[in-house]
Amino acid sequence: MTLATKRAITAYTFLALPLVFFICVRLGPMLYMLVMSFSDWGLLRKQTRFIGLGNYVTIFSDPVFLQSLGNTMRYAIFGAPAVIAISLSIALLLDLIPKGKALFRLIYVLPYITPIVAVSWVWRWMYLQPPLGVINELLMAIGLPAQGFLNSPDQALQSIMAVNVWAELGYCTTIFLAGLQTIPKEISEAARIDGANGRLLLFKVTLPLLLPITLFLTVMEGIQFLRIFTQVYNMSFQAMGGPLNSTKSAALYIYQKAFTNFEMAQAASASLVLFVIIMTVTAIQLKFFDKKMNY
């Protein structure tokens, strides 16, 4: 046996168990889901038959599913850009100050590492109606009308989205700040000597140099908001995605189909739809930024 063969055998020995893991716990289940989405698999049914596209017909004629898809898109379309815009502004401000960067950053990252379940309940407490909710009391103290927040079908989605924006800001700010710090000082100094003012420097030098990071974060945050589940589960009454399904995300719909109604196959179909949406949105973002970067 040659040395190379011996090494290859060692390598495969090291890889054997993990490969079994990735096949049995990741790829296999994924394929299983794909196949089962064409069946009538349900935990309450004895036999499973194949019913073609039946599940897809069922879920797409379910107004609640369509609403959950719409809600999911709203979370992503408004939530992700909000995170990017605010965290970029904060990072630019942090880059300006000579001292205290680390302390501010520490404060901003705290929500990102704390359990979403815990912060969801804290916000739920703060969002309560007057005279119990502290946010409404603060609003009224400065002469503004009290808001419905989680109780209002028109505001509940935005209220949950705001919590996720709050939680994700620290992550993006940290990455933007790290990116800003990799921009060589010579570049901005050269631009200044050439007569560029602050605004020109920002729009013609700094922001273009941050474009790859912005792309990465937009994709990451887009995916994060499209998959929103824990916040909705914990911030809507009895984890139902209400009021009137106004906050129900696709992930919560999938969970309820599978683990409340036990319609596993319908849940499988819905999860494949969500997967395709995530992939499509990611591809569109990559394409959009690709064009922008080729100037």
Next chain:
Amino acid sequence: MNMKKPKPGTIAAYLVLSLFSIVMLFPFVWMLSSSLKDATQIFKLKLFPDAPTLDNYRYILFSESSKFPRWFLNSAIVAVCTTVSVLFFDSLLGYTLSKYRFPGKNIIFMLIVSTLMIPTEMLVIPWYAMARSLKWVNTYWGIMFPGMISAFGVFLMRQFMQTIPDDLIDAARVDGRGEFMIFLTVVLPLVTPALATLAIFNFIGNWNAFLWPLIAASKPRMFTLPVGLANFSGEAGSDWHYIMTGAAVAMAPLVAVFLLFQKQIVRGIAMTGLKG
């Protein structure tokens, strides 16, 4: 260095950043304040309670009827075991995929990394079917098995392993050490910073995980802390002083980890972003 007066822009930046800090911190402050109030004070919206009390913590942590200690233990077991497993397998995988030459290497790497794109929401249904038929529901293994190896960690460790000089490994081989011993005694000590980053992020991720532990455990004694907190809070009605205390208890270990390892955490976040 110029010691001139700070520019008005800098002062404005400090002002905005400080105001923003209040927004970021207020929910935590309000949670702590509420957790120090009793049932009669909880609805008086005062930042500083008139008569702060630790009774809520006594109730959550030490009362007979409270399941929080058990949930705390469950979360600790799950987070520690998965983290140890991830550290071992991910570094072994990262090492093998960067330092060995064998047929199929790139395909295997692509296969592993491609699993990163599969969202958990999709996998929990087959995982549940699997756990049901193998009788893993309501067991620690059932909660832990999907997280025993992390594809992201493999990616991260492979990057780090590539920085280890081949000469070091070859020298150890000349010494006659076995391949696995080389990995344990020569390679692992060289990548401890990467291991630390991976350990911290994995611990945080598993401590906070919600969707799968929610499905994998139906009996309260097998809940992890987030699942237990969600369940407890859903049933607590208007006992907001208990809910806020539960939330504070669920956060405490993470805030401790965060304060102890803030440098590694910030560096880790920056690294995932810049290398992505």
